[in-house]
Amino acid sequence: MKKTTIQDLADYANVSIGTVDRVIHKRGKVSAVKQKKVEEAIKNLNFNPNLLARTLALGQQFNICSLLPRASNPNSYWSLPKRGIEEAIVDYRDFGIACHSIEYNLFDESSFVESADALLAMNPNGVILAPLFEKESLLFIKKLDAKKIPYIFIDAIIPNQNNLSYIGPDLNGSGHVAGKLMSSILNSSDDILILNFVKGLENSHINIIEKGFREFFHSLKETGKGKINTITVPSIEEVDITRELTKYYIKNPGTKGVFVTNSRAHIIAKYHTMHELSIKVVGFDMLQENIREMKNGNIDFLISQRPISQGTMAVKALFEYFVHKKSLVKIQHLPLDIIIKENIDYYIKFQEPVVVDQPNTMKNPD
Known part of the structure; x- marks a missing residue:
């Protein structure tokens, strides 16, 4: 019969192996609820703590x-x-x-x-x-x-x-998801901008995400006259971003949606607010600045990559x-979790925790 390991206990009790270790060796703080779960796992799986050293090959670094x-x-x-x-x-x-x-x-x-x-x-x-x-x-x-x-x-x-x-994440699949989200809030005749903040797009995984996004729109049976354009900004400096976006919007005033291929959707959201532009935004990840801009109504969808x-x-x-x-x-x-303004507080509370809020600045975002 397969011997029970500490990982088996952790999986059974739905806790970390560190928690199991603290319960077995009676060291460190463990909540009463987790203590009970681990003790039940030890009993139900017939675990012998004396096998721990042999099971985990302790002593090897x-x-x-x-x-x-x-x-x-x-x-x-x-x-x-x-x-x-x-x-x-x-x-x-x-x-x-x-x-x-x-x-x-x-x-x-x-x-x-x-x-x-x-x-x-x-x-x-x-x-x-x-x-x-x-x-x-x-x-x-x-x-x-x-x-x-x-x-x-x-x-x-x-x-x-x-x-x-x-x-x-499934990179190509995440592009498809972003495309479907964008299509749900735009008309087929609306122009879309794919915005990359990256150095060397051809040498980056982001091109896979962009490919998935474009593939979704190509797969639609009804295709409108809307264009999908791409600009790549190899910088996160405010002056560079402002210059490139301003040039683009002057030449493309019909842009109705922007897909940001990484976690920097808050950058474009702040730019839109500053210039009073009503443009839909889809991006990635629950950073504090993205959360803030979504709650302010400036980001429509975030895709969490955990x-x-x-x-x-x-x-x-x-x-x-x-x-x-x-x-x-x-x-x-x-x-891939789909985050909207209406469910964002749920994800903040019950999913991966986000770090303490930082000052609202546009310089050096990530």
């Missing part, structure tokens, strides 16, 4: 490195996967899992190369990677493969690689791989 974009402020998108990783490490550190965070500049390919080289010099047991610069990531992946260092992709995926798993869960699930997956020697599911797509 597994050093993980994460390579993610640098968050521009504590409330930006890339602070959230990192937060998920840090929270998961707290639960798993008693079982030999440690993590070192290495970051790169999202608008500078050379910084990715430098950070990747620094990571390799640390010779980690495993890597959590957001491969947002595809060409540079491919070179890095070859080096990981050569050193036989396992790695997991989050947020973006490069197909046909030896990654243990990909944990994140960035915190991406981080926690990546750590858990490596734990399962290292300690329990489990084979991982190659693709783990996370659900």
Whole structure:
């Protein structure tokens, strides 16, 4: 018979393995409700705590490195996967899992190369990677493969690689979802702008999202005269954004909707408010600034990609791989939550928590 593991207890009780560990060893604070759930799991699954050391291979250290974009402020998108990783490490550190965070500049390919080289010099047991610069990531992946260092992709995926798993959204599917949402609030004759804030679109996963968006509109049986245009702004500086958007809207006054392909929908929403433009906006993720603009009526739909869960699930997956020697599911797509003004408070309360509100500034958003 299969021996019960601490992970089995955690799954049965619907708590973290860190909580199970605290109950078993009677250390740390655990709520009465969780204490009872764990005790019931131990009883119902006939768990023998004496098997714990053998089951978890205690005493062996597994050093993980994460390579993610640098968050521009504590409330930006890339602070959230990192937060998920840090929270998961707290639960798993008693079982030999440690993590070192290495970051790169999202608008500078050379910084990715430098950070990747620094990571390799640390010779980690495993890597959590957001491969947002595809060409540079491919070179890095070859080096990981050569050193036989396992790695997991989050947020973006490069197909046909030896990654243990990909944990994140279906990129093409998220573009389809955004297209359907946009079509529900516009007429078929309305012009749409796809707005990318990225350095090197052809070298980025964002082009997959844009492709999905366009595919949805091409699939419609009834096609109007509306155009879908794209502009890419390789900057998050206010002066650059204002200049590019102003030039575009002067030439395209019939634009009725904007799809922002990442978490920066609040930037365009603020621009519309400043210039008194009535234009629909669809974007990604429940950042505080996006939440604020949605509540003010300036963003119509947000698609949540669960960035915190991406981080926690990546750590858990490596734990399962290292300690329990489990084979991982190659693709783990996370659900895409559709956020509107009417349900946003529910998601704030019951889904992934958002960080403390930050001052409302337009500079250095993420």
